[in-house]
């Protein structure tokens with residue numbers, strides 16, 4: 001079977017979930033694309049924003065990205081940052097019929113309080129750089145001292161990202177306190193259940209002297225987006241609210 005060459009060629013910037021899916025949708029319609037990413041690997045938030053204990057989810061999503069970018073109609077070009085390695089002007093002269101930006105949402109929503117951003121780096125931290133640091137701090141050459149996790153941190157927001165931040169903080173505090181008492185514990189055991197890890201060692205947070213972190217949320221616990229899925233019937237909504245009330249942390 002011979003294929004008619006497409007009259008289109010699309011440039012996509014960002015090769016992660018959105019960029020790879022866009023390339024896949026085009027390829028399914030016989031349209032070739034060139035996917036550029038600023039990094040060597042195209043995984044974006046899956047690698048840098050999803051806390052590293054989500055191993056299964058990360059592997060699954062990375063596999064899906066790999067498959068989509070492996071399509072014969074998709075050319076992946078790593079290490080090419082729009083605005084640095086290639087300018088928009090250069091791009092315009094390269095014969096692309098369309099340019100799609102799939103560069104992610106890396107800017108945290110500002111807190112919106114007057115002058116509050118003067119405190120960035122002086123105790124105020126936004127989530128994106130914090131999780132990026134958490135995921136990469138063990139790598140050689142990375143500044144592992146960039147953030148210092150202390151007891152008694154306040155977290156603003158009640159969404160999934162806030163819960164991940166709370167988990168990072170609690171895992172770190174518990175791991176350090178147990179280490180001081182000669183216990184080694186891994187991140188995956190803590191992710192399964194901090195309470196169970198402590199129970200096994202006959203300890204409590206109070207005995208470890210850990211106050212923990214406080215999550216400030218503008219709505220009710222019932223409104224937290226913790227429940228997986230999209231409840232629609234009254235029974236499902238009631239069940240979702242019960243799950244949220246039971247697992248506010």
Ligand SMILES: Cc1cc2nc3c(=O)[nH]c(=O)nc-3n(C[C@H](O)[C@H](O)[C@H](O)COP(=O)(O)OP(=O)(O)OC[C@H]3O[C@@H](n4cnc5c(N)ncnc54)[C@H](O)[C@@H]3O)c2cc1C
Nearest residue numbers: 014016017018037038042044045046049081082103104161
């Ligand atoms: C803490 C946290 C938990 C999450 N948990 C889940 C979850 O449990 N389940 C779920 O489904 N989703 C989850 N998400 C959301 C999910 O990870 C993101 O929605 C998704 O990965 C975003 O994909 P994206 O392709 O839009 O953007 P990104 O992943 O940000 O990809 C953008 C890509 O563009 C590249 N890029 C940026 N600028 C340029 C440039 N100038 N030139 C070239 N390339 C560029 C980047 O290198 C990157 O590869 C979570 C996110 C976070 C932060």
